[in-house]
Amino acid sequence: MTHGLTTARTALLERIAQGIQKHPRRITAFVAAVLLTGGGGAFAVASLGPDPADLPVRLVELPVESLASGVALADLTDTGGFSLYRSEQVRSTDTAESLLQRMGVADPLAAAFLRRDTLVQRNLLGRTGRLVSAETSDDHSLQRLTARWAHDDSGNFKRLVVEKTDKGFVSRIETAPLTASTRLAGGVIHSSLFAATDASNIPDGVAVQLAELFSADIDFRRALRKGDRFSVVYETLVADGEPLRSGRVLSAEFVNNGKTHQALWFQEPGSDKGAYYTLDGQSKRRAYLASPLEFSRVTSGFAMRFHPILQKWRAHLGTDFAAPTGTPVRTVGDGVVDFAGVQNGFGNVVYVKHRNQHVTVYAHLNRIDVKKGQSVSQGQNIGTVGATGWATGPHLHFEFRVAGQHQDPMVIARQSEAAAPVSAAARPAFDRLASTMRIELSSAALIEQASAE
Incomplete structure (x- = not known):
């Protein structure tokens, strides 16, 4: 009798397993419906379900063709080499050898070319801060060296390229357009403006612009207070995907001794020049600058x-x-x-x-x-x-x-008196820009608070 029950139980379990395999979606829908009816239904399903340990197990074996079928091992290991890339900034003390060594290049022929090439001597060696990148083969010989810089406000940058050819190394100068991206930052004054911008990784060029923007409102020599804070939205000029230098401050806010000062760059439609205004449209330009030098x-x-x-x-x-x-x-x-x-x-x-x-x-x-x-x-x-x-x-x-x-x-x-405010005709465009910049300045302030915490 016991043997008969066991045989029947085994046959039932096999039929249930086969049903699950043939109709998995129907079984899943049924279980979900039962679960939604409440705890009692859930208990019933748990009671009727087979023990997973008793379910049949099937081993499936399928042939898989190798991706390397018919390819010799030597062909697999011979990949043709690979390239290495590294970027650096040129130092005033760099020689051809020291620059290449710092970039992981071991190539006496390349060093000799850099030493005697006129374009390299004129535009690379001794030019502090210029961004340079090198592409080398897996044996660290130079394939291509590229230096980039922007020497004016034309919106373009210069690219010096030194490249290895079948006849040796050659060099050339190219011109390409810069692209601008927007960055947000903020900081808190503990000792000085430059100490605060350094702590927030804000470029010196942006710090100088901040001081220029608010020089008629704040005496940065005597009126800064510990706990003063600032937020800034500025451009970063990019060359070939690499940040090259900072651009214009687009908007800024400075809270000095509890008083808030704001500035926004705006160019009226049809005008070839822009200017800074407060966020309510009043000009930041006055009859006289506060200093005959940039922030000093x-x-x-x-x-x-x-x-x-x-x-x-x-x-x-x-x-x-x-x-x-x-x-x-x-x-x-x-x-x-x-x-x-x-x-x-x-x-x-x-x-x-x-x-x-x-x-x-x-x-x-x-x-x-x-x-x-x-x-x-x-x-x-x-x-x-x-x-x-x-x-x-x-x-x-x-x-x-x-x-x-x-x-x-x-x-x-x-x-001294301020220049004229935003014109009535340009006011709608200015208000739209000011609304956007208020949001970005608030985001910059949040970034500063998050980094401080």
Whole structure:
């Protein structure tokens, strides 16, 4: 009797297994329907289902043809070699040998070519910071070397290519368009602006633009506070898929001592020039720049000081900017050159006459690039930093005079009138851009907060 039950049970289980194999979807739907009816139904299904350990097991064997069928082992191992790629930045001390060695290239013929090639000497070796990449074979011999750089604001970049041919190495210069991508970043002030941007991996070029943008609102020398924060959206210019350098700041926000300052780059339709505005459409451009140099270190402000040459205390009626010899000096406002030449302790000096009896003075110049009577516009280069006249080292002495009286240039810049706001015709396009930039600046702030945490 027991043997008969066992045989029947075994036959039932085999039929159930065959049913599952033939109709898997129907069985699955049935089980799902039962499960949806509640716990009791689930218990019933569990009770009726066969024990998986009792289900029959079938071994299926199928022939599989080898992908390497009919191919000799030597042919499989002979892949024809492979290429290696590496990128670096050129250093001022690089020789042909040191550059190739740092890039993993072991090729005396390539080094000899780089040493004597005119294009390489003129555009690569000694050019600090230029991006260079190398392609080598599996034995580390050079196949192709490419250097990229952008030397102007034309929107293009130069590409130096050194390539191995059947007749040896050849070199050429190519021109190609840059592409722009947008990046978001933010930071918190703990000591200085540049320390904060460095901590957030923000390029120095972007940090300089931030200081320029808000120089009429914030005294970056004396008014920064620990805990001040900033967010920025900026362009990165890309060459052949590699970030080459930073581009323009598209929008920025700076919170200084609890007060929020914002800026947005906008070019009105039909105009060939753009400008920065607040997010409500007011121009950030004022009649005078806050500094005749791009963001620099102020060594002596508008106050009393101990004169380093005369060795006595006297009023310092201007601002001194420390900068290397040759640094470009720009006029802070539109005007006409009133004097350009040598004058006593000022050495090489330029006087620019502006409206409303305003005059600016640029002293100790190494070179003068304008002439008396020449009209100049705000931001135009008029010479370079030097140490002529009574100067202990290279720097720019800058003065601002109103009706013959010396005034603090920073105060004058902040009080000067702003340019016209966004025009009514361009307002809809500006408002759409401002709405987008508000979202991106908020995202940049969140990135900064996340990295800080």
